[in-house]
Amino acid sequence: MFGYVLPSRDRLTEADKQRFRAVYCGLCRALGERYGLAARFILNYDFTFLAVLLWDGGDVEADHRRCIAHPLSGRDCFPGNEALALAADCSVILSWWQLQDALADPGKGKARYRAAALALQNAYERARERRPGFDGSTRAQLERLRALEEARCSSMDESADTFAVLLSGIAGEVADPVKRRVLEQLLYHLGRWIYLVDAADDLAEDFASGSYNPLLERFALEEGRLTEEAREGLVLSLDSSIRLMAAAYELWDFGAWSNVIRSVVYEGLFCVGRAVLEGTFHAAGGLRAPGGRNEEPL
């Protein structure tokens, strides 16, 4: 996962922003407490959103803490709970298998992935013990994806299905049967959307290097860019997935997180997808203002 899932800032109240910051820091803390310092480096917004979706029950009091990133000022931070633990475990497993996947890809520089894998090894082994089911399904889906890549699968739905099924598997850890069904659907389309947006983001690079990209197999290109018709087809597919996420969201009461999730599924994802298609979204820095100035922090 790559940090594409962002709420729309203007839609959030001050309280929402504080909560979102506190869950971000809470996930970082859960990663640190469960897996040590190295695991904190896998933190990103997509995993944070996952913790938000998994959140169970009412509000908990955030406490103010200093940490390695904020040694002086400190930050409000949610203490550990089941949602943060689950999000942390799944993040570690997912990051580990993505690293393995990158290491297996002949096209990429290996040294930094190897270093990262080494740093994450112990954390991964502990996470696998805690969530053997999710570890198994992640591995299976990424193997399936690798086979599809080798076969140069031209169905973007089928390739995206691997990551979608993988994410929706996390819902299996949720106890409430209705929430589980809602999350299965929501996470399926979230995974599908992330996979396709990431493919769109990598399009130019993959076109140049000849790496597999489902959009290159599926659509016609002109001068390394999607044709207008291809773009329209991709947009429809992305929009449909976002709408199905919103429809699923409405069927469960996410309590204090409702506003944050709403701002993601009714606005944020559309905007990120649009920025990616226009080439103005940079994974390294999220959205940038037209002049190249980074958006100010929340």
Add this chain to the structure above:
Amino acid sequence: MTDPYEVLNIPPTASDDEVKKAYRDLARKYHPDNYHDNPLADLAQEKMKEINAAYDTIQRQRGAKGSSSGSAYGYGSTAQQRSYYGGYQQQYQQHAGSSAFQRVRMAINQGNLAAAEQMLGQMDDHNGEWNFLKGTICYRRGWMDEARQYYQTACQMDPSNAEYRQALNFMENGQSGYRPQGYEVFSTGCGQDNMCGRALCAYLMCNLCSCGGMRFFWC
């Protein structure tokens, strides 16, 4: 029974107009059109029943002034709601040209997509109906790109068929879907800069924090 005002998320002191408005908003949210061929349609239907029951209860308690307000907005009373869902299934069956396609439709209605797909796989004549049903299976699975392609083929083969056309339109013009108050129609592709220029929560809180490390690994 649950408090009908709680279901509609309004205080018992709400005016008749406020009750009506709350009911309309919720009915629009859970309207069957928004859950067309959605695997969670049954949950939406449950919600709709609760809302209708709550509205009917409040109307009864308040002596239902004026017209029969329950069905005044077309989202309707429980009976109407039921007929909508029932009507949908009937439509499925009526349109079935042969008993084989009828069995496929029934399997889809029961959510047994694997069986439906297997039956389609055994057919040689890939006509409009075949493509439409294939598209419906894809749509249910969330395979939107293939669903659209099958729907398009179905429409090309049988341009006069309203059901196929409706399914394709629903995919291509999903703006009819519900949006919360204050949210505009969004599309990944639209050119409405004023809205999409809205700042996202990028660089949310800590540039120094771990996120930078992750980016280094992956990007």
